[in-house]
Amino acid sequence: MRILLLGCGNVGSDVARQLVARHPELDCVVGDLNQAAAEKLAAKLGPRVRAVKADVLDPACLDTLLDGMDLVFNAVGPFYRSAVPVIEAALRARVDYIDINDDHDVAETLFLDPSWQQRALDAGIRLIIGCGSTPGLTNVMARMLVDRLDTAEEIHLATAVPFIPDLLSPAVIDHMMHITCGEVQQFVDGEYRKMPGWGGRLEVPYAAPFKAYPSFFIGHGETVTLPHCIAGLKQVTNRLAFFPEAGSRIWQSMIDLGLGRTETIDALGLSPLKFLTHHLSSIAGRESMAIDLSSEPWAVASRVEVRGLRGGVEVCSVLEHHLPLPLEQSEDSTADPTPICARLVIEAWMDGQVRGQGLLAPEQCLEPEPYVRAFARESGAQFIASETQLQNDLFA
Structure with a gap:
């Protein structure tokens, strides 16, 4: 079984670590726009894991990466930019898709337009959206x-x-x-x-x-x-x-x-939101927000x-x-329970325990009590x- 894991940030890396540790038989490919980050992660995970450069906004790149895959897992945020391009590639390649989308407009785009369900059914694949902690x-x-x-x-x-x-x-x-x-x-x-x-x-x-x-x-x-x-x-x-x-x-x-606005301020060459992200990444910014x-x-x-x-x-x-x-925060431990939630969904998919076809949300395709109990036990x-x-x- 071949799985493409997109995104080598905290959540994506943690999902990869959990999957490879529990399922060493898997052939996993980890991809990120920062190829060095993907290579660093792959080196830690072992010889069955390969690293690639992945640009989720480049259709040709995605088509090459999805060729021969059984599943693509998308952990590249923000999802209002990344989800639809990767889903389009999954539809073209007829490869099942799972993500941790937590942006409302992506859910609106997909679930309020019946054409996405029909396209997934026609492709014979499952698109399982929003498999993190919330939503998920x-x-x-x-x-x-x-x-x-x-x-x-x-x-x-x-x-x-x-x-x-x-x-x-x-x-x-x-x-x-x-x-x-x-x-x-x-x-x-x-x-x-x-x-x-x-x-x-x-x-x-x-x-x-x-x-x-x-x-x-x-x-x-x-x-x-x-x-x-x-x-x-x-x-x-x-x-x-x-x-x-x-x-x-x-x-x-x-x-x-x-400060949440995304329009560029000409005199500064950056948006209020970009300024805010830089400010809160600084010592002065964090100290000013401390409570x-x-x-x-x-x-x-x-x-x-x-x-x-x-x-x-x-x-x-x-x-x-x-x-x-x-x-204490460490490379292998995040405050976010999302990696456990996502990995449990991937394992349900691997074990044939996902119900339904086409475009799916966790509440319609997973057995609730076993999933919640598994999360409680592991988290x-x-x-x-x-x-x-x-x-x-x-x-x-």
Whole structure:
């Protein structure tokens, strides 16, 4: 089996390390625009791993790389630039595709236009989109809760992360500004609607050691794919909180100052966003953004809330996962659980456990309980479940 792994950043490299360690029989090719980074990674992974230069915006390059492959895994961000070109190449080569796309507009492009499903079916391949932690794991958590109900009407997702400037790499800042500026897709009253990014403030409660945090709309694939894959939903929302609240206020101020804008300033030769990524990569920038986290958990929390009916009773089911952050960052360990999530999907594909054909989201092609249990076992994340009955007039 031959797998092309695109992207040798933290997540892509970690996926490659995990796969090769667990499946030494695989023939893996690791590719990156920075060929030296790919060669360094391949040298560490062993003789069955080959390094190549990969330009995901060059169709001819992609066609050559995908020739003879069984699967291409895309970890090249930002996905609003890379996803569609690699998917087009996968369709041409008739090669299955998996990614960790976390940009809402890519999900909109693919899932709200039925031609992509038809093209994937015609090519006889699977395009599995958004297989990280969020979206990805969160979608499957939602599906697991939905499957325990007779009908589901609402899904509300939220994530709370500590505001740590050292973790705001240029790629993270680019992505975060992309999903919080302008308008973002939510699913409201049975319709897809554009809502103001970093709007919709709501106090979202988390289980201890977390608490309630003011949370704000973000653009993520879940609000596109969950209503597409699960019939009968009326509401699907997704919010993010930085904690403590000072972190969210800092983020709001950067949006308000236009620092997420991508238009080049002629006098400087760079955009506000490019300036911001450079500024936050500097010692002065990180020091200026530092806030006191001493009374907050050194961890990340994700929360999935599903409301619906079981046996005629209206219920609200909540599933959270809490994942501690590493005390020290290393090459082989990132704070992001996405590599584990993505590798589990690749292994499900390898084992023939992916259901469905064509264009797929994790919530429609993975067995929810085994996937969530595998993630809990391998990540050390703590899962907390709760359920309450609702008053009858809430669904009137």
